[in-house]
Amino acid sequence: MTRSLVYNWQLARKMEYTYEARRPKRQFAFVFNINRCIACQTCTMACRSTWTFSKGQEFMWWNNVETKPYGGYPQFWDVKTLQLLEKANPGGQVWDVTKKDGINRPYGVFKGKTIFEAATKHYGPEGAQEALGYIPGDEEWRYPNIYEDTATGYKGAKGEWSEPVMLPEHKTWFFYLQRLCNHCSYPACVAACPRKAIYKREEDGIVLIDQKRCRGYKKCVEACPYKKPMFRGTTRISEKCIACYPRIEGKDPHISPDHAPMETRCMTACVGKIRLQGLVKIDQEKGEWAEDRYNPLYYLVKVAKVALPLYPQFGTEPNGYYIPPRWVPRAYLQQMFGPGVDEAIEKYSTPSRELLGVLQIFRAQQKIIYRYEIKEGKKIYETTVNGKKWSIYDDTVIGYDQKGNEVVRLNVEEPMIIREAKRVNSI
């Protein structure tokens, strides 16, 4: 196998990949605030009712929300991949956090092996693979929401859940993990496809399967560590999240009469307002996100560093980022989101004025926000958190779309509207 050396900024090092690095002009990306999710599955149903309601797609959930630590769709997708990596590189899957350096090496340097590097020594029945992976059995796809709301924890002498529920870590805990294709910068699905049927779009980095080229070899299903390509029995080819590209393109006059890019179905439907999706600028020379200080995604991931990639150690440079849940044991979160967890939780727990402002624009409207602005307001609350003074200000946050039009304006303090007494029970 001849491989290229490409730069993965999440790992802060070069790594082996099947193809040469080719970055899109902009990259589809999203930030999910796990702390806010109520597992209503509205996102799941929004995707399903738009794209996967046909015969043969019955078990196809491009967007899913699973309960961690036990839930998974397909079942144990992450545990199985982590085990394969550990077997390929026993004890070596570690980060060098002494090399952390602000914007260049935000999480330190990953010293272990990615799924691409581990695959060079991993021989399956067909010889060496492009990426370390496995194909889940049919039964693993059958229960998309298995172990919903099932906690793990420590039991007392009488078998009761005895430990108190207190921050910084709950002893009895679960949380919801919202998942879709990460439209990775180094997609394992692209690397593995022998038909070259999968491609990453130059304009927005969206990863698509060409339905005419695909022959259903399932190599993408095997290689994707997030298990987001899915095989359809009726057509015998694979399908995956298409990032609702007609909405992203802003080309559908029924959705976006002024052609401004819109967020996807699963993003705009989110009841808990946990989702913010956008298109980040890419610096072609650096092979990295270009500085774009007032893009909300750039701010959350690169400046505030409250949002972290999901399993960055897999090496695909996923473009989905998560604000980790505050109450979950840190060791579990560090394995899932890398070494940035402590800093992210600390920043989220006592947000700066700017962060609190940006957190307001999650799901405030449907257009993709390219830039935000914050106008300062008066102090409305003061308290002490972890021994430090912390204040809330009623700042105003304004979001602008691709064309520079204002599309959202709201305040940190939500206005309270009291109905007149004569209308108390009227709708």
Ligand code: SF4
């Ligand atoms: S999440 Fe999986 S299917 Fe999606 S781009 Fe990455 S490797 Fe491909």
Ligand code: SF4
């Ligand atoms: S982006 Fe669109 S296609 Fe992808 S999971 Fe969300 S709703 Fe489904």
Ligand code: SF4
């Ligand atoms: S719609 Fe939002 S709040 Fe509801 S399950 Fe999906 S991500 Fe969570």
